[in-house]
Amino acid sequence: MAWLLMHPGLVLAGSAVLIACLRGRLRTVAILVAPSTAILLSLQLPAAVLAEGVFLEREIVPMRLDALSRLFAIIFGLMALGGGLFALRQPSRIEVPAAYLYAGSAIGVVLAGDLITVFVFWELMAIGSTLVLWSSGTRAAYRASLRYLKIHLLGGVLLFAGITGYAADAGTVRFESFALESPAEWLILAGFLVNAGAPPLSAWVGDAYPEASWSGTVFLSAFTTKTAVYALMRGFAGTDLLVWIGLFMVFYGIIYALLENDMRRILAYSIVNQVGFMVTGIGIGTELALNGAAAHAFTHIVYKALLLMAAGSVLYATGVRRCSDLGGLFRSMPVTTCCGIIGALAISAFPLTSGFVSKSMISEAAADSGLAVVWILLVAASAGVFLHAGIKFPWFVFFQKDSGLRPSDPPTSMRAAMYLFAFLCLAIGIFPAALYRLLPYSAAYEPYTAAHVFTQLQLLAFAGLAFFVLLPALKRTRTISLDTDWLYRRLLVAVAARGHAAFRYGAAYARAIQQQVCRRAEAFVLRQRSPGGALNRSESTAGMGVWMMLMLLGHLMLYLFT
Amino acid sequence: MKSHWLDDPANVRKLWRAFVAVLGLLVVAEFVMDLHPRFGIERVFAFYAWFGFLACAVMIALAKLLGVVLKRPDDYYGDE
Numbered sequence: 001m002a003w004l005l006m007h008p009g010l011v012l013a014g015s016a017v018l019i020a021c022l023r024g025r026l027r028t029v030a031i032l033v034a035p036s037t038a039i040l041l042s043l044q045l046p047a048a049v050l051a052e053g054v055f056l057e058r059e060i061v062p063m064r065l066d067a068l069s070r071l072f073a074i075i076f077g078l079m080a081l082g083g084g085l086f087a088l089r090q091p092s093r094i095e096v097p098a099a100y101l102y103a104g105s106a107i108g109v110v111l112a113g114d115l116i117t118v119f120v121f122w123e124l125m126a127i128g129s130t131l132v133l134w135s136s137g138t139r140a141a142y143r144a145s146l147r148y149l150k151i152h153l154l155g156g157v158l159l160f161a162g163i164t165g166y167a168a169d170a171g172t173v174r175f176e177s178f179a180l181e182s183p184a185e186w187l188i189l190a191g192f193l194v195n196a197g198a199p200p201l202s203a204w205v206g207d208a209y210p211e212a213s214w215s216g217t218v219f220l221s222a223f224t225t226k227t228a229v230y231a232l233m234r235g236f237a238g239t240d241l242l243v244w245i246g247l248f249m250v251f252y253g254i255i256y257a258l259l260e261n262d263m264r265r266i267l268a269y270s271i272v273n274q275v276g277f278m279v280t281g282i283g284i285g286t287e288l289a290l291n292g293a294a295a296h297a298f299t300h301i302v303y304k305a306l307l308l309m310a311a312g313s314v315l316y317a318t319g320v321r322r323c324s325d326l327g328g329l330f331r332s333m334p335v336t337t338c339c340g341i342i343g344a345l346a347i348s349a350f351p352l353t354s355g356f357v358s359k360s361m362i363s364e365a366a367a368d369s370g371l372a373v374v375w376i377l378l379v380a381a382s383a384g385v386f387l388h389a390g391i392k393f394p395w396f397v398f399f400q401k402d403s404g405l406r407p408s409d410p411p412t413s414m415r416a417a418m419y420l421f422a423f424l425c426l427a428i429g430i431f432p433a434a435l436y437r438l439l440p441y442s443a444a445y446e447p448y449t450a451a452h453v454f455t456q457l458q459l460l461a462f463a464g465l466a467f468f469v470l471l472p473a474l475k476r477t478r479t480i481s482l483d484t485d486w487l488y489r490r491l492l493v494a495v496a497a498r499g500h501a502a503f504r505y506g507a508a509y510a511r512a513i514q515q516q517v518c519r520r521a522e523a524f525v526l527r528q529r530s531p532g533g534a535l536n537r538s539e540s541t542a543g544m545g546v547w548m549m550l551m552l553l554g555h556l557m558l559y560l561f562t
Numbered sequence: 563m564k565s566h567w568l569d570d571p572a573n574v575r576k577l578w579r580a581f582v583a584v585l586g587l588l589v590v591a592e593f594v595m596d597l598h599p600r601f602g603i604e605r606v607f608a609f610y611a612w613f614g615f616l617a618c619a620v621m622i623a624l625a626k627l628l629g630v631v632l633k634r635p636d637d638y639y640g641d642e
Contacts, residue, residue: 251621258625259633322636331566367600375601379610380617387618399568451597458588458610465585466618473622479633489639 003050007063008038008073009111009121012080013104016097031084031096038107039077042070049113058173061113068294068440072110072230075298076103078424079222079305086309086417087215095135099219102128106223110230115163115173115188118231122159122195126152129224132216133208141211147485148208151194151201152224159191178235189236196228196279197272198245202252203485205272210264210321214312217264221271221308222301229278229297238285243374246283249276250381257388258474259481261322263311263397267304270347270389273381274300280378281362284369287441292361294439299354299428303346306421307393310340313414314397317407324476327400335409337398339418346425348390348460349382354428356456357435357447364445382456383463390460391467396476585611 004010015034022030047070051063065073080103087096105128108121126149133145165184167173178185197205209220236242253273260266274296281293313336320326330337342353349355359382366375409415428435432447467474528534567573589608599605603613 254621255625255628258622259629261636330568372601376603379613380621383614383617384621387621451595454588454591454595455597455610458592458608459614461581461585461588462611462614463618464581466615466622470619470622473626477633478636479629480636480638481629481632482634483632 001051001053003045003063006041006045007051007108007111008041008045008077009104009107011041011104012038012077012107013101013124016100016104019100020093020097028088031088032081034100035077035080035084035103038104039074039081042073042077042107045070055116058116058167059114060116060173061175062117063111064113065111066440067438068230068233069110071294071298071438071440072226073107074438075226075301076106076110076223079103079219079301082302082305082309082417082421083215083219083222085420086218086312086414088413089411090213090215092135092137092213095132095213095216095219098128098131098135099216100128102132102219102223104128106227109227113175115166115175118175119156119160119163122227123156125224125227126156129220132219133212136211136213136216138211141213144208144211147489148204151204154201155191155194157191158187158194162187162189162191175234177237180236180239189232189239192228192231192235193245194228195224196232196275197225197249198279199248199252200484202249202272203483206256206260206265206268206483207485209268209271210262214316217268218305218308218312221267221304225271225275226297226301229275229282229293232279232282233290233293237282237290239283242279242283243371244283246276246278246280247374247377247381249273249279250377251384252276254381254384254388256481256483258392259479261324261476261478261480263314263321263323263326263393264308265480266323266393267307267311267389270307270385270393271304273385273388274304274347277359277362277378277381280374281365284362284365284371284374286365286369287443288361288368288445289365291436291439291441291443291445292358292365295358295361295435296355298435298438299346299358299425302421302424302428303343303354306339306343306418306425307347307389309414309418309421310336310343311393311397313410313418314407316410316414318405320403320405322476322478323396323400324478326397326403326405328398328402329405329407330398331402332406333398333409335415335418337394339422340394340398342422342425344390344394346429348386349456350390350460351448351453351456352426352429354425354435356429357432360447360452360456361445379459383459383466386460386463387467391464392474395467 012034015030019027019030045065047065047067049061049064051061053060053062080100083099084096090096102125105121105124109118109125112118112121130145130149133141133148162184163173165182166188169182169184178188180186180189194201209217212220232242249272253269253276257266257269257273260269278293278296281289281296313333314326314329315321317333346353346355349359363375363378366378436445529536589611592608597604603609
């Protein structure tokens with residue numbers, strides 16, 4: 001149990017309390033030291049079960065390390081460090097502590113060896129991320145955070161129902177691979193998929209993330225979806241259904257990003273696209289595919305954070321978020337432009353960048369498994385990534401037209417964070433062995449073959465050509481695109497409003513009928529008591545005698561037959 | 563602010579020419595490359611070039627088409 005004191009997630013989440021209290025230079029030091037400590041611990045802790053206990057008569061394993069959880073713990077720590085550095089000038093005093101609670105909980109999930117611990121950290125993540133959204137302080141962010149929270153609470157309920165069912169069925173809460181046979185296991189899968197941004201609830205990613213502050217979105221991009229990737233990899237590797245869910249997410253992300261005008265919403269849709277690649281890899285389930293999904297989660301966190309830092313810097317400097325109002329910023333923001341382009345090349349899997357050495361593992365695994373359709377869709381999607389994120393984002397934000405805006409590059413701390421992550425994008429791309437050593441399986445993979453480099457360059461170059469040839473069709477409009485969130489933001493609201501109106505109408509109608517009935521009954525009763533009414537009439541004696549006879553006869557009959 | 567070299571249309575034209583040259587080179591070089599294809603379709607000449615272009619064109623067309631149905635003014639949800 002003493003190991004829990006060295007739990008990198010608890011260290012990071014615990015530092016949130018400290019950081020919330022500190023001011024000035026000490027705060028800066030704490031913001032940088034806490035995630036660095038978490039990274040070092042993640043690197044150094046032995047691969048074993050490090051803490052066990054009993055909770056509600058169940059054996060729980062709050063802390064377990066193996067290659068897979070170590071990889072995710074390291075990248076979450078790195079992400080917290082880069083995000084914290086980028087957010088040093090964030091005036092909100094809540095955002096960084098909330099983000100560290102969020103990041104620490106994400107590490108808590110990946111180090112959890114049992115489902116109860118997973119659930120506790122899972123919910124803490126929802127709270128941390130909602131606080132990050134709140135700290136942005138705008139009304140739009142608050143409204144979005146409520147929708148975000150409801151979706152995640154729904155996911156949490158699904159997960160909790162699944163976990164209790166599983167505990168009852170299997171008699172254990174250990175978090176290992178599921179057979180996906182009982183309803184409980186399906187519920188757990190559904191709970192994980194909600195957080196992964198899978199259909200039909202993908203909309204929360206594009207809805208909530210772009211509403212955070214210029215630094216908040218950087219944090220948000222990393223943890224929730226990638227923790228879900230980890231959980232799917234641990235629990236549901238090789239589930240065929242995930243291949244198709246993943247492919248749907250890949251193309252959903254591309255299409256919605258192509259339609260989008262808000263620069264950070266483009267990147268949010270792109271998260272769904274990238275997680276789609278990982279989910280597909282998990283569905284394929286071979287060692288190479290799982291290595292690819294894990295490596296892609298690692299590299300994706302870095303380059304997506306870099307892209308969102310570039311977008312955040314633009315937002316910080318200009319306050320503008322729509323592509324239609326941006327453009328031509330390369331003149332006055334050279335550092336941001338360069339870092340944004342490096343991130344864009346990395347997400348496009350350009351040779352010598354990190355995406356090149358990770359994404360190709362997944363398509364390679366599809367080819368090795370003879371999944372021709374999956375493979376060709378992944379190739380098409382690779383071209384589509386270059387289209388929607390690789391060129392579209394930098395082109396519309398930094399080039400396109402001269403918007404007349406002349407903001408300067410952001411302050412040192414923000415530039416330093418971008419330099420750090422741009423360096424990582426290139427370093428991983430040039431020296432992939434360092435990343436490959438951290439991967440969970442020992443499947444050999446060599447990204448730099450002449451054929452791979454050449455075909456990838458051909459694919460990207462012609463995707464680029466398609467972008468510029470078809471540019472008129474991509475002209476930005478000041479629009480959003482409807483998604484399944486329309487169902488609960490518009491349809492359900494309308495149905496509820498109509499239902500309420502119908503109820504009020506029905507109630508009024510019922511009241512009118514009731515009054516009518518009462519009035520008639522009253523009139524009837526009164527009539528019987530008035531002259532000529534049944535109770536006030538004089539009857540003949542003979543008639544009364546006949547009735548009396550009949551009643552006595554009836555009595556006699558009853559007496560005879562009983 | 564002094565004008566950037568990218569502001570000169572002549573330079574942009576040069577960039578375009580360089581890009582087209584790279585595209586040409588990437589196709590021509592396929593004659594000397596050994597690509598060890600795994601699927602039949604990869605054997606079609608310059609598969610990644612035309613497939614990449616085509617895939618992008620299809621995705622843009624699909625996005626355009628869906629946009630007709632899905633696009634709304636960006637204040638659609640208003641201040642709910």
